[in-house]
Each structure stands twice: as C-alpha cells, then as structure tokens.
Amino acid sequence: ATPALAAALELVDVTMARHPVDRARVYASGFSMGGSAAWLSLLARPDLFAAAVPIGGIAPDRARAADLKQVPILVLHGDADTENPIAADRAMVTAIRAVGGRQVRMRTYVGLAHLPPGDLVPGDWWRDWLFAQHRDP
DSSP: OOHHHHHHHHHHHHHHHSSSSOTTEEEEEEEHHHHHHHHHHHOOOTTTTSSEEEOOOOOOOGGGGGGEEEEEEEEEETOOOSSSSHHHHHHHHHHHHHHTTTTTEEEETTTTOSSSOSSSOOOOOHHHHHHHHHOOO
C-alpha cells in the first residue's frame, strides 16, 4: 500500500459523500498494479467494499487471508504471466479457503501472459457476478 492507494480511497469517500452512491455496492477491480491495489483496498477498508475482481495483480501476504474470508472475490489471472506470476494469487485463494472463505473464486487463463483476459470485453459474465454482490446494511 502506498500514499496513492490512500488518496484513491479518499477519493472514493469524497465521491460517496457528494453523490448518491449505493453504499452496499462499492467494488474494487483493476488489472496489473490495479489488481494488486484491488487486493490491498479490501484490506485497507474492509468496511467499504462489497466485492472485488483483481486481474493479473499480486495478492498480499497470505497471513492476511482471514481478513478476506467474508469478501466475495473473483480472481482472474493468466498462467503464463511472467510480470506478475500467478503463484501469489493461487496461494492467497488457497489460504482464504483454508481459513473458511467460501466466497473466493479463481479463473485461470491457460497460456495468457500479462494481459487482461479476452473474455472481459465484450463480456458480461464477470459483471453479472460482481453486480450481484452487496454488503449487508
């Protein structure tokens, strides 16, 4: 986590304060560094996010897995990614499941390097999943 992440989360707070936002449906998503930021955002503000879709990022330290076990997370990653190897995401998904997390999913893209998966755009399967998630009031 960096000052940039804190600033981005502050921007979310300001936006929510100034505009009508469904606070039960705030999501984190991103690719590469944005995927890593999505993971870190969940840990920085567990009270804020209803779900996350980190794509091709680097998951945080597995010691924090218990902090994520209640959050719906859909992890997307290519198994040929040499810039952000898939191992960290696989290990975190395994760790979350080991502490009782049942809302984490992972989709591995065979042969995909450090690129967004081709079924994201056009594609609505992941958005349908994401927008179905919400925090209890």
